[in-house]
Structure formats: C-alpha cells, structure tokens
Amino acid sequence: MELLERYLQAVRTFLPRKAQDDILHELSENILSQMDEREAELGRRLTEAEQEQVIKQHGHPIVVAARYGRRQYLIGPGLFPIYWLTLKLGLLIALALRFIIAIVTVLVSADPIHQILPALLPVPAVIVPVFAWITGVFIAFEYFAPRMNLRFITDWSPRSLPALVKRSAIIPRADSVAQIIMIGAFILWWQSIPTAPYLLFGPGAAVVALAPVWAQLHWPIILLAVAGLVLASVNLASPHWTVTRTRIRLALRAAAFVILLILVRAGTWVVVADGIRDPAQFSSVIAIVNQISFYGLLCALVITGLQLAWEGVQHLRDPLAPPAVQCRQALRKS
Amino acid sequence: MNDDLFENLRLELRRGCLILAVLAQLRAEHYGYTLRKALADDGMAIDEGTLYPLLRRLEAQGLLVSEWREQDKRNKRFYHLSAGGAQIFERLLREWRSINSSLDRILSSGEEIRETGAVALGAENGNS
Numbered sequence: 252m253e254l255l256e257r258y259l260q261a262v263r264t265f266l267p268r269k270a271q272d273d274i275l276h277e278l279s280e281n282i283l284s285q286m287d288e289r290e291a292e293l294g295r296r297l298t299e300a301e302q303e304q305v306i307k308q309h310g311h312p313i314v315v316a317a318r319y320g321r322r323q324y325l326i327g328p329g330l331f332p333i334y335w336l337t338l339k340l341g342l343l344i345a346l347a348l349r350f351i352i353a354i355v356t357v358l359v360s361a362d363p364i365h366q367i368l369p370a371l372l373p374v375p376a377v378i379v380p381v382f383a384w385i386t387g388v389f390i391a392f393e394y395f396a397p398r399m400n401l402r403f404i405t406d407w408s409p410r411s412l413p414a415l416v417k418r419s420a421i422i423p424r425a426d427s428v429a430q431i432i433m434i435g436a437f438i439l440w441w442q443s444i445p446t447a448p449y450l451l452f453g454p455g456a457a458v459v460a461l462a463p464v465w466a467q468l469h470w471p472i473i474l475l476a477v478a479g480l481v482l483a484s485v486n487l488a489s490p491h492w493t494v495t496r497t498r499i500r501l502a503l504r505a506a507a508f509v510i511l512l513i514l515v516r517a518g519t520w521v522v523v524a525d526g527i528r529d530p531a532q533f534s535s536v537i538a539i540v541n542q543i544s545f546y547g548l549l550c551a552l553v554i555t556g557l558q559l560a561w562e563g564v565q566h567l568r569d570p571l572a573p574p575a576v577q578c579r580q581a582l583r584k585s
Numbered sequence: 586m587n588d589d590l591f592e593n594l595r596l597e598l599r600r601g602c603l604i605l606a607v608l609a610q611l612r613a614e615h616y617g618y619t620l621r622k623a624l625a626d627d628g629m630a631i632d633e634g635t636l637y638p639l640l641r642r643l644e645a646q647g648l649l650v651s652e653w654r655e656q657d658k659r660n661k662r663f664y665h666l667s668a669g670g671a672q673i674f675e676r677l678l679r680e681w682r683s684i685n686s687s688l689d690r691i692l693s694s695g696e697e698i699r700e701t702g703a704v705a706l707g708a709e710n711g712n713s
Contacts, residue, residue: 277617277662278637284618284661310634318638 254299255282258306265316274319282306325390334389340488341385342378343424347431347484349377354435354480357442358473364443364450371439420492427487434480438473445469448524458533459540460524464517468510475506494570501566504559511552520544603631605681607639608666608674611649616661640664648673 259275266274286305290297297305309315317323326334353370360366440450445466448456482499514520521540523530606629610620621636643649648670651662666674 274637274641276660280659280661281617281633281637283659284616287657288618308633310632315634318634319641 254302254306255279258282258309258312261312262316265313266319270319278309278315282309326386326393330389330393330396334385337389338382338385341381343428344484344488345377345381346374347428347487349374350431350435351480351484354438354477357439362446363439364447367439367443416491422486422490422492424487424490427483427490430483431480431487434476434483438476438480441469441472441476456524458524458527459521459537462517462519462522464514464520468513471506471510475503475510478503478506497566497570501559501562504555504562508552508555508559511548511555515545515548515552520548602681603629603635603639604643605674605677607631607636607643608648608670608677611664611666612671612674614663614665616656616663620664643670 259279262278263271263275282305286297286302289301289305350371353374356370357363357366360370444451444461448460451461452459478499482496482503485496519541521537521544523533523537527533606624606627607620610623610627615623617633617637617640620640621631621633624631624636640649640651644651644664647667649664650667650670651664653660653662655661
C-alpha cells in the first residue's frame, strides 16, 4: 500500500494543520473500502496498476486538499461585479493622474526633451500597486463583510441614486482616454519645441525659426491644453456632460478662438533662423511659409469661430445638451 | 463551445440537487464509500473529491452528525442527519417540490402555446 501512503502524504502537505489527521483517516478508509470491494469483485488482490487507478479517481492531491479548504475563493460572486468596476475605474483614474504628473514633470524641467522618456516610462508601473491595493481591500471586505453591518447594502432607496442622465449626455470613457493621451502628447511636443525646433521644422530648423508671437503665446497654449486635459480627466471619472462642464468646454473653445485671433493678427509666424549669414537668400521661402501659415491659421480661426457660435446658441437653447451631441442632432434634423 | 456551455449549466443545475440527495440518503446511516455507492445506484453519481468535503461542510453547518465506529475490522466514519438537519431537509424538500411543480407548469403552458401556434399556422396554410 505504498502508493496509498504516498498519496495521503501528498494530500497532507496541502491540508489545514488542525484537520489533517481526521481528513486523512477518513480518506484512507474510504479508499481502502473501495479497494476491498474491487478485490471482492475480482476474487484476488489488486495489482499496483489497479491500486493506482482507484487512487487516481480521487483526484490530484492539491485539488483534493483544496476542496477541504474553508473558502474556495478570495472575492465571491456577489462582490465580484463591484470589485471589477472599481478595479477598471481605479486603473483608469490612476493611469490618467500618473500621466498628468509625468506631463507636469516635463513642463517644469529645465530640459524637457530629455525628460520625456524618464517621466513617461514609470507611468504603467502604477498598474501593479493599484491592482494590489484594490484587490486586497476587496479580499478583506469579502472576509469581514459577514461580520460588518453594511447598512448601505440594505438601507437604500432608488431616490438616493444619482439623478437621471440623458443617454446622449454620456461621454464614452474611450473618448476621454484618447483625449488625455492626445492632449498629453501635444503638451510634451509643444513644450519641447523651444529647445528642439527640429521637432516642428525637421531639417528646415537650421534655416527657419518661429516668430516672437509664438513665444508670447507659448504658456497660454500650454495652459489651454492643461485645462483640456483636466476636463478630459474629470469626464473620465464622471462620464456625462453637466451644465458646468459644457460651459467650461465652451470657455476653452472661446480661449482657443482668442489665441487663434491673436496669431492671425500677428502677420508673421516664421522668421529666418539666427546665425544665417545672408537672410535675404531665404526671404522667398519664409514668405511662402508665412503665406501658408496665414491660410492655415485663418481656416482654424473660422472653423473654431463657427463651432463656438453654433455650440453657444445651442447651449442657450438647452443648457443640458452636450456640444457634440447638439451638432449631431442638428445634422440629423437637417 | 456548446458542449462546454451545456456541461457548465448541467453542473450548476446539479449542485443544489446534490446536497438534497446527500441529505436524503443520510436519513439512514452511511459512511463515505457506501453513501457514494448508494447515490450512484440511484442515478446520482458523485465523485469522491466532491462528496467527502461536502460531508464535512454539512457537518460543520450542523446538518449532519458523524461518529467513528469499527466495521469489518476497520474504523469508519458514519454520518447521519442531525435533528436540525432533518428539519432543514424537510424545508428544502418542500422548496424543491415547489420549484419542480412550477417548472412543470411553465413547461406545460409552453407546450400549449406551441401547439396552439402550430394549429393556427396549419389553419392559415389551409386557407391560403
């Protein structure tokens, strides 16, 4: 019966210490009874292969021992949906916050271009601690919940739930995440341009440089982008338009319009780079780039102005309708 | 995929019934091995790895009582329903019968609807 003893020894390893002897005694007796009956049927002693077969039917030692455990799960099916939702939200918010911190770190550094990678690389590392903390809290909650007086589970009313949100006012979280990534990338790029103009002009950076108006508007543009980033982060955490947020969005669009207006009125957007011996040699190139810039900025100004006017009028009509939806609804009606 | 899905649903359906079957068998005394055989003979096969931990859990919940006793020169743990277990078993049995009769009603009304639908469809085809 060496096989049986080896099996029981293996099961013992994974059993709770207090119940080991009792469980193994019972398990051993049941296996022996099964073997006795098989021997009675065959009219002879079992071979080692037949003994192995009987033992194997009971299952792998780890599986057998695990079934004697008091708890077969860390977070039960009742709590799991709340855990899953909290985990997804927690990870999204933590990643967004960590990304914003990385951007701020780059903004305040003296050498932004060389700070981008060191600031961005640690961002995904936030996933592990957030996962561990949320999971740990829910495991503890699952364990202690039966002993806690969880009034919010029993004493609740539909009246205490959040106010009704229009389906059309819901902001897809994927949109907010995409906005955070795009605006973040823009801020990093824009902040790097003064020290690394080749990121804008490529090889032409040796000849062309930005006109002084861009330096004057550098921080207003950054501030506007950061405000957009914060708005997208708030939308990620609470994914529906409110009157306040719709107004903030309108205000941001108005600020963008003002910045574009100042830019269009500047008249010159690129100049010959410092250190060029004969600037006149490049005057026609500069004139062409300035002309293209003018048309580009004018288009952006007109589009932003029309959007601002349209959304402003729609907002006055129905303050709760979000700007993008107002546009879609109006297009559908027409 | 369909086989896996069926197997999952079948196990889910059986899980609650198994407890009822074990409690029912333990109105008479059994030790683990004979209990498993008795269940299998009545068409409710259950593997050892599920049955023995289940017995311990039901005992810890006070539904069963057990004692070690010698039989055929071997010590065996015999289980039977406790007084509290017998009461719970009666209540569970009533619940199970109620579920069964509800399900029968639902299934028979479903069959009636199907038959009525088939008759109506037949009449419609006959008219056209």
